[in-house]
Amino acid sequence: MSDEGEKTCPLCAEEMDLTDKQLKPCKCGYEICVWCWHHIMEMAEKDETQGRCPACRTPYNKEKIVGMTSQCERLVSELNVEKKLKPQKGKSKTSEGRKQLGSVRVIQRNLVYVLGLPFHLADEDILQRKEYFGQYGKVLKVSISRTSTGAIQHFPNSTCSVYITFSKEEEAIRCIQLVHGFILDGRPLRACFGTTKYCHAWLRSMPCSNPDCLYLHEIGSQEDSFTKDEIISAYTRNRVQQITGASYSIQQHTGSVLPSPTDVNYSDNNTAFAGKSSSKASANTPVRL
Incomplete structure (x- = not known):
């Protein structure tokens, strides 16, 4: 054991x-x-x-x-x-090869991870509304980070974290550009692409018994795959400008509601990034571990 x-x-x-x-x-x-x-x-x-x-x-x-x-x-x-x-x-080396993927994280380009959200907003239904993350695009799912017992995770300064799944990659990018660095009710927000990891059962070449398992059961794209160490060093060095390749100006850096898309003036680089985003994610890309 x-x-x-x-x-x-x-x-x-x-x-x-x-x-x-x-x-x-x-x-x-x-x-x-x-x-x-x-x-x-x-x-x-x-x-x-x-x-x-x-x-x-x-x-x-x-x-x-x-x-x-x-x-x-x-x-x-x-x-x-x-x-x-x-x-x-052959199959004899499959299990050994899979074990090496335990520290690998694969970027989900339509998934946004937001950290530092005030705890009183920890409600999936509320966060999906147009006043919140729904204003950045079509939200498919909102998941607040929870512990293994199902309780909402508490972070310092009475905050929580949340995953937002959008229908399109460009919607996720828009959300990251607007939310990252914004101070909501006195709490600084951090936003980045979300990642997923490989199913523990799959890594052991065993069948997964969880029909709702959200982890990977096949090899992810190499261009979007990083070890945790690569992600950490990238996150330490960079900020949201490196995620998107866009320059923009937020007219309101703090407030009691999330910033609206109208609060940002995008440069032409934003459009350029949409075309680049399907290519290899650089080591400069901050992502959720």
Whole structure:
């Protein structure tokens, strides 16, 4: 019963993979996933304070932790090169090859992940309305992040996170451009493309018993596939301009309602990106882990 994949992050309740387990951000031994650590540091930066361990409140050493992720990135890159050099030879190697996909995330270009949403808005029906994310395009589904017990995940500053599935990629892009960096009721919002990962049963070459499983059961597009380390380093370096290739000006950076599409003046680059978006996502693309 010593399955590595069983450990979960105490903050977001998501399963911790090899990258997360190697993070070790605090001397007290309290471990969290890389995504939650990054969120803590971003929120602290915004408030001009220090990011601290949720357990013992010791300030995190950002330089040391970023160095850890860089080392892990090199290790994963070597594994990826080795994997690409090995041709798939029959079913006997299928299971072994799939296990290497455990740390891979695949971008869903019509899916937006928004972090920092005020907790009083944690209602799927409300968020789907025209006053909220419905103003950016046709919303197919809204899913608030929940723990394994079904409870809504609480993030610092009384916030939650949400996934919005749009009918088209350009609608997701519009949402990201408008929402990312906007301050809603005093809470800074972060928006990026959502990603999915591979089904745990499928990775073990076993049948998936969940008919509603939202994870991948086939190899995703290589151009939209990233290791968690590649995504983290990209997210650390870039902001929403690099996602879309568009320059725009938000006339209202803060408010009690989400910004309207009329609040943004798009440049011609926005149209250009729509044509580029089906090509390979660059390493500069911030995405949800």
